[in-house]
Amino acid sequence: MVLVGVLAFGLYVYYLNVLVTHRFEGLRWTLPAHVYAAPLDLYAGLDLSAPQLEHELQRLSYHPVTDLEQPGTYRVTGTRIDVALRAVQFADGSRPATVLSVLFGPTGVQDLRDSTGREVPVMRLDPLLIGSLFPIDGVDRIVVTPQEVPPLLPAALKAVEDRSFDTNRGVDPWAILRAFWVDLRSRRFEEGGSTLTQQLVRSYFLSNRQTLGRKVREAIMAISLASHFSKADLMNAYINEIFLGQDGNRSIHGFGLASEFYFGKPLSELDLPQIATLVAIVRGPTYYDPRRHAQRTLARRDLVLKILTEQGVIKAADAQVAQRQPLGVTNGASGAYYPGYLELVRRTLQRDYPEKELTEAGLRVYTSLQPRAQELAERSLDAQLQVLDKRHHRRDAKLEGAVVVTSPQSGDVLAIVGARQVDFDGFNRALDARRSIGSLVKPFIYLTALETGRYNAATVVQDQPVSIKLATGKFWRPENFTRRTYGPVPVVRALAESLNLATVGVGMDVGLDKISDTLTRFGLEQPPQQVPAMLLGAIDISPLEVAQLYNGLANGGFRTPLRAVQSVVSADGKALKAFPLQVTQVAPTADVYEVDSMLEQVMTHGTGVPAMRILPPGLVTAGKSGTSSQDRDSWFAGFSGGDLTVVWVGYDHYQPTGLTGSEGALPVWAHLMASLGTRPLEMPEPEGVTETWIDYQTGMGAQPGCAGTVPVQVALPIGAQVTPMAGCSNGTTAGTLLDRAGRWVHRLVH
Amino acid sequence: MKKMIAAAVVVGLLASCAVLGPPVPQTPESTPGNPQGPGTSQAPGSARPGTQTPPEGAPAQAPPSPQQRQFTLGAAAASLVGVAHTQEQSRNYGVAAETLERALSIEPHNPLVWIELGRENILAGNPTQAYGMGRKALYLASGDPHAQASAWQLIAASLRAQGRNDEAYAAEERAVALSPN
Numbered sequence A: 001m002v003l004v005g006v007l008a009f010g011l012y013v014y015y016l017n018v019l020v021t022h023r024f025e026g027l028r029w030t031l032p033a034h035v036y037a038a039p040l041d042l043y044a045g046l047d048l049s050a051p052q053l054e055h056e057l058q059r060l061s062y063h064p065v066t067d068l069e070q071p072g073t074y075r076v077t078g079t080r081i082d083v084a085l086r087a088v089q090f091a092d093g094s095r096p097a098t099v100l101s102v103l104f105g106p107t108g109v110q111d112l113r114d115s116t117g118r119e120v121p122v123m124r125l126d127p128l129l130i131g132s133l134f135p136i137d138g139v140d141r142i143v144v145t146p147q148e149v150p151p152l153l154p155a156a157l158k159a160v161e162d163r164s165f166d167t168n169r170g171v172d173p174w175a176i177l178r179a180f181w182v183d184l185r186s187r188r189f190e191e192g193g194s195t196l197t198q199q200l201v202r203s204y205f206l207s208n209r210q211t212l213g214r215k216v217r218e219a220i221m222a223i224s225l226a227s228h229f230s231k232a233d234l235m236n237a238y239i240n241e242i243f244l245g246q247d248g249n250r251s252i253h254g255f256g257l258a259s260e261f262y263f264g265k266p267l268s269e270l271d272l273p274q275i276a277t278l279v280a281i282v283r284g285p286t287y288y289d290p291r292r293h294a295q296r297t298l299a300r301r302d303l304v305l306k307i308l309t310e311q312g313v314i315k316a317a318d319a320q321v322a323q324r325q326p327l328g329v330t331n332g333a334s335g336a337y338y339p340g341y342l343e344l345v346r347r348t349l350q351r352d353y354p355e356k357e358l359t360e361a362g363l364r365v366y367t368s369l370q371p372r373a374q375e376l377a378e379r380s381l382d383a384q385l386q387v388l389d390k391r392h393h394r395r396d397a398k399l400e401g402a403v404v405v406t407s408p409q410s411g412d413v414l415a416i417v418g419a420r421q422v423d424f425d426g427f428n429r430a431l432d433a434r435r436s437i438g439s440l441v442k443p444f445i446y447l448t449a450l451e452t453g454r455y456n457a458a459t460v461v462q463d464q465p466v467s468i469k470l471a472t473g474k475f476w477r478p479e480n481f482t483r484r485t486y487g488p489v490p491v492v493r494a495l496a497e498s499l500n501l502a503t504v505g506v507g508m509d510v511g512l513d514k515i516s517d518t519l520t521r522f523g524l525e526q527p528p529q530q531v532p533a534m535l536l537g538a539i540d541i542s543p544l545e546v547a548q549l550y551n552g553l554a555n556g557g558f559r560t561p562l563r564a565v566q567s568v569v570s571a572d573g574k575a576l577k578a579f580p581l582q583v584t585q586v587a588p589t590a591d592v593y594e595v596d597s598m599l600e601q602v603m604t605h606g607t608g609v610p611a612m613r614i615l616p617p618g619l620v621t622a623g624k625s626g627t628s629s630q631d632r633d634s635w636f637a638g639f640s641g642g643d644l645t646v647v648w649v650g651y652d653h654y655q656p657t658g659l660t661g662s663e664g665a666l667p668v669w670a671h672l673m674a675s676l677g678t679r680p681l682e683m684p685e686p687e688g689v690t691e692t693w694i695d696y697q698t699g700m701g702a703q704p705g706c707a708g709t710v711p712v713q714v715a716l717p718i719g720a721q722v723t724p725m726a727g728c729s730n731g732t733t734a735g736t737l738l739d740r741a742g743r744w745v746h747r748l749v750h
Numbered sequence B: 001m002k003k004m005i006a007a008a009v010v011v012g013l014l015a016s017c018a019v020l021g022p023p024v025p026q027t028p029e030s031t032p033g034n035p036q037g038p039g040t041s042q043a044p045g046s047a048r049p050g051t052q053t054p055p056e057g058a059p060a061q062a063p064p065s066p067q068q069r070q071f072t073l074g075a076a077a078a079s080l081v082g083v084a085h086t087q088e089q090s091r092n093y094g095v096a097a098e099t100l101e102r103a104l105s106i107e108p109h110n111p112l113v114w115i116e117l118g119r120e121n122i123l124a125g126n127p128t129q130a131y132g133m134g135r136k137a138l139y140l141a142s143g144d145p146h147a148q149a150s151a152w153q154l155i156a157a158s159l160r161a162q163g164r165n166d167e168a169y170a171a172e173e174r175a176v177a178l179s180p181n
Helices: A002-025 A050-059 A151-160 A173-186 A196-204 A214-226 A231-241 A253-263 A272-282 A296-310 A316-323 A339-350 A355-360 A371-391 A438-451 A492-494 A500-510 A512-521 A531-534 A544-555 A589-606 A610-612 A663-674 A737-749 B002-015 B077-091 B093-106 B113-125 B129-142 B145-161 B165-178
Strands: A033-036 A042-043 A073-077 A080-085 A089-091 A093-095 A099-103 A109-113 A122-124 A127-132 A137-139 A242-248 A248-251 A362-365 A400-407 A413-419 A462-463 A487-490 A563-567 A575-578 A623-629 A633-639 A644-650 A689-695 A711-717
Touching: A002 A214, A002 A400, A033 A339, A042 A109, A042 B093, A050 A073, A050 A080, A050 A099, A050 A316, A050 A371, A050 A575, A089 A248, A109 A362, A122 A623, A122 B077, A127 A339, A127 B165, A151 A196, A151 A231, A151 A272, A151 A487, A173 B002, A196 A214, A196 A231, A196 A371, A231 A253, A231 A589, A242 A253, A242 A272, A248 A253, A248 A633, A253 A400, A272 A296, A296 A316, A339 A355, A339 A362, A355 A544, A371 A400, A371 A413, A371 A623, A371 A644, A400 A544, A400 A663, A413 A544, A438 A500, A438 A531, A438 A544, A438 A589, A438 A623, A438 A633, A462 A492, A462 A500, A462 A689, A462 B002, A487 A492, A500 A512, A500 A531, A544 A589, A544 A633, A544 A644, A544 B077, A563 B093, A575 B093, A589 A610, A610 A663, A644 A663, A644 B113, B077 B093, B077 B113, B093 B113, B093 B145, B113 B145, B129 B145, B145 B165
Parallel strands: A033 A362, A137 A248
Antiparallel strands: A033 A127, A042 A122, A073 A080, A080 A099, A089 A093, A099 A109, A242 A248, A362 A563, A400 A413, A400 A644, A462 A487, A563 A575, A623 A633, A633 A644, A689 A711
16 A cells, blocks of 8 residues: 555656656746837937937936946936947847937937947937737746846845755755744744745746645655756746736736836846845735835845845945835836737737737837827826816716827827826727717818819808708708808818818718718728718717828828837847838829818818917917717817827717817817927928918908908919909919919018 | 849939939948938928918019929938948848838938838839839929939839839839939
8 A cells, every 4th residue: 555655656756757847948938029119219400308318218217327337327418418328129130238429409419429439320229118918817027048137136036035045956854844843833834935946836837825735746846846957047947937026917927027117127237225125025026015015125125135144145335225225116117008009019910910929929019109209198188188177077977088199201100098097908099989080071071172173272162051861861951060151161261160061062062972982092991881971070980090091181192001010020039020111192192282281271260279379389280170969079180290190089978078179189189299399290392283372261362461351371273263352462373473472471481 | 023123123223323322331320420411401492381370561572483402311311221221232121121211200201211212112022112102202302303303213113113114114204304314
């Protein structure tokens, strides 16, 4: 009987031995895909101030110093910032650690030099890690090599967790006996006495249940591991494996990620008190959570420092200095955690990669995200919604919002805000809220009208009651927002003031099928239902899709698919997939130019006027408001020369907001555009178009200074007939000498 | 294959049409800069400026003649274009395109960068995209006959690579008319 027992135990030990060695030899951690923001290019002429660069550096966890030391530090001297850049891997190659001097002038970056004083034309900052695509079990880690581990860390781990690590055979019998005695006295498991190897076994192979059977199994496996592998291998595995914290549904494994998670910098840059803090956390990542239990963690860190001194690992003087330091943990992952954007990244990649590859293969994903634009978008939405909440308070609901910012020329999605609570990984309104776009559709109606050749900005259309018989036999009788009619108005005014009746008249004349075709050309995914109500924006799409449509307008009639991901690189640095810029002309540039010039008038004479109080002087923009029926949705979409921004404001459950596009979304849009530091809109004038002065009220030719007129400059096809206003203009066709003179003066003035 | 070879030849000609200076073969992170200052257009004027407020009164003088301008690359973009040329020599077209996209993010309205990117697309076997970039460059090159000619050259090359020879011929005619030398 005993023999059978011994034999069975022997087989069990053999089985565990094979299991452990087999799995450990092929040890490959599942590595989530790590997602990076677009790195900032620095060059002479860049509109970036010294404080803004400092902010960018701090976001990347660079630290100010008086003498440049190790990579990850910078020094400010007057108008110069010297940066010790870290070695970094980009999508297209790597950069060694290097020193860069950035000199600032009144308009931004004036000069870049390397450490030898040579001029540098362009230099990228590090790409900011903005998140990981981790599997359902939430395990996230950054694997570090032994060379990336500061020597103090293994020394400290041994001193605090396992003093006999270098000599024991995986278990420490004395430590186990001591723990057994403590447990026996208290009649419960209080002390573990586990070696680092046992902790590694527990983390990698076993559950966390405290049973005698598991302890025996753990000990056997630890002995097996220690007998087959070197201490250096075991220490490296421990440093990469051990659990060190929880961030929502994401578990922080390994010291590499813990260093980024708690201190926002690579493990190799940690100092003594920070290493001591991580070693303190090992004992109980929840109990010693430095963000939730700072005092408790501080006490444990100081105890670690004391032990390290007693064990001769550090000098007493260094420990004293370290004990005076605060914990120094960052405010949390939210500083560079953009779940709204990450969701778009995940969806983009899911088209090409199975979930397992995304979450386990250690891919590096380089995105278009611009952290500064993202932060400003989050801030603008939150601040303006707070203001709106006070004015339009509802007890049963809270205003929500979404923002999309793109770079029209490249189609890069610079920022996505999917909710007010930006760090909450919930319903992403920027991607998934399909809401009625209201008057945002109007520029595409007028573009279609211009394409027929029968309309231009000065064409007089009738804003009058409309009654359209529907297929159901009922009549559709839309109204203007003001419930008034405006009679004959030029197209530019109909668009700028978003007159519904005039637009429906034009739309019905042009044809719903043609308008649907225009929208599809510009990127609408599903052709709209061709009913008259589509002329007033009864088209339910997401803010991201609106951004795709308006991107074509901001881009001179060229469609550029929006992209969040630029490239994917394998764990070993091999380029796997690129998402190159694409561009296709989808409308004549002259017609788009004319529409865009009318959208400029929206900002100066129409529904965009309130933005002019917020935007800096000289920042030329073009845009359009949108309001769905009963004010359920408040939209604004508009662009400058460098950025396109779409804002939606509303309630999740479709209650009326009492806000038009100008009242709800526009303030968010304007504050964001004002803070982005974007460049003014400057469109190259296409062939066949000329700038012409007309009266905004009547569409008749009118020069600046003409009494009783509101002269506006619009783009018209050369040769377009413009009725002259008596005593005001002697021109009858666009592009006359006087028009050109007016344009010339205008340029002199501005 | 013949189309690809023909495209490569045309691209070579396009490159030699010298809208850009000689390549700067070093990596941008470590190269000395181009002494040229930043800027894309020596005489901006045909781009539409803001039209927010009308001026008071009109001048008695005659209006100016149509504005001409000449696009150039700033030091940063020129350096990146040079790097892209080096990457292109080792047939690393994808990486070269990424480098040019960096140049584009610095000078998004400069037709010369779009022409470079289009050229890269022809080399990489994407003439349809090159055509779109040629059209985009042409749109941006308003007022610069030299840049317009280069854009037409790119359009012609992209059309030829697609086998649309008649259209390519017409595009070349446009290029020659704009820049007979």
